[in-house]
Amino acid sequence: MLDLVIRGADVIDGSGSAGVVTDVGIEGDQITLIGDAGPAHQEIDGTGLVLAPGLIDTHAHDDGAFLRHPDMTFKLSQGVTTVVSGNCGFSAIPFDPESDPRKASGGILSGLNGAFTDLSGYFDAVLAGAPAINNMMLVGHNTIRSLVMDDPKQAPSQRDLKAMSGHVERALEQGACGFSTGLIYHPGRYSQTEEIVALAELAGRTGALYTTHMRNEGDHLLDAVEEALRIGVEAKVHTHISHHKAAGAANWGKVVPSLARIDAAIAAGQRVSLDVYPYTAGSGRMIEYFNLDRINRDLAEVIRIASCPAYREYEGQMLKDIAKAQDVDITDLVRDILTAPRGADTICIQFIIDEQDVEHNLRWRDMMVGSDGIPNLRGKPHPRLYGTFAKILGYYVRERALMSLPEAIRRMTSLPAATFGMTQRGMVRAGFKADLLLFDPATVQDTATYDEPQQLAAGIRTVLVNGKIAWQDGQHQMTGSGQMLKYRAGAYAG
Helix, strand or coil: CEEEEEEEEEECCCCCCCCEEEEEEEECCEEEEECCCCCEEEEEECCCCEEEECEEECCCCCCCHHHHCCCCHHHHCCCEEEEEECCCCCCCCCCCCCCCHHHHHCCCCCCCCCCCCCHHHHHHHHHHCCCCCEEEECEEHHHHHHHHCCCCCCCCCHHHHHHHHHHHHHHHHCCCCEEEEECCCCCHHHCCHHHHHHHHHHHHHCCCEEEEECCCCCCCHHHHHHHHHHHHHHHCCEEEECCCCCCCHHHCCCHHHHHHHHHHHHHCCCCEEEEECCCCEEEEEHHHHCCCCCCCHHHHHCEEEEECCCCHHHCCCEHHHHHHHHCCCHHHHHHHHHHCCCHHHCEEEEECCCHHHHHHHHHCCCCEECCCCCCCCCCCCCCHHHHHHHHHHHHHHHHCCCCCHHHHHHHCCHHHHHHCCCCCCCCCCCCCECCEEEECCCCCECCCCCCCCCCCCECEEEEEECCEEEEECCEECCCCCCCEEECCCEECCC
């Protein structure tokens, strides 16, 4: 007898094909039957609902959240069953338990702590907390550079480069799916292209990925795309461009020539992929975006405070409104926040993206979806943490009709699973892992807003993670069935 049957749902299998109303049977952690099913120990009525593979977040910063918030409600509640962490050059590993974790994590990997030093140790630490969802890891350049180099603003010595290479190689050997950079951030911004090529080549040798938050997403976007493509060619590595966008009103529309250049590279045989988040605002550590000697007034005008340890009363407010209420110049306000105790930990939200660019990105044939959410739950985080995937399904599919529902499912399931080397995941297919999402296509939508960012998605009925019901009708089931995934090698087994 089957352990579980979901009966009569419209099964959209992740291939991009139209759905078929049928039953899906599960034994243990696997899908074992698609078709008319006999009795089972447990049954779920899927009539009128869509059953899809569990969604995959290609761009997460959940390294620390798996330790601090193993329930992972902000992802599970919107149907996400697997994330890729370690993005933008910041990763949980390699880790020095004796150092300040904020230094190597850029302050965005909330909750990072433990006695581990490498990927296997990190996986063990996470599994000890019974995580709700699956995680796959990248190894981050900024983290490695911070740990290896005494002065990360300098060029690495041969000894430094050898040490950094060793960290990358060890992570890849232990199951990392690739090497990530955040070349707009400290200390990656000080690196030369040749350094990145040397490290990315290590990922290329194993067939893994090079993922990048490019050196510039604004005035020099097209130059940054050229650098990313150059790294891919010279390192012989699959290049994945994270959260593709054109930042700042003066640059809106540049996603068109950027995607055209990427299309040309793909046509020439280069392996390139991308993801995007469906919002007109980004988010990150505020200190990364300002030179305190020459504060950008225009940027300050479009910034909202998400989390501010120095001034909790500022959270959820625009800088321009705070400055007006206090009758101070906005540049002085920025300086005051960032130089205050723990000012460097301030997380901001920047409204710098054009909605037309978001839609143009989403129309690109193989655009994947990454939330880029920062799981700092104190304050008013960007709503993308709780809402990204429901917003795709509800707004961009049902309301805007930018793509069909089967195509949207493909881009959030089988495509990222294949790209990031997740074996037996991303499809509703016999023999695949039972990571599944049952939802109402007529009501699914995001409810998280900038004012109330921690609201749960609507229309999500049931989420299964490795065959266990993890989320049911708005309630967390606390089954803790998530696994740590190794690149092209299944789940980590300790």
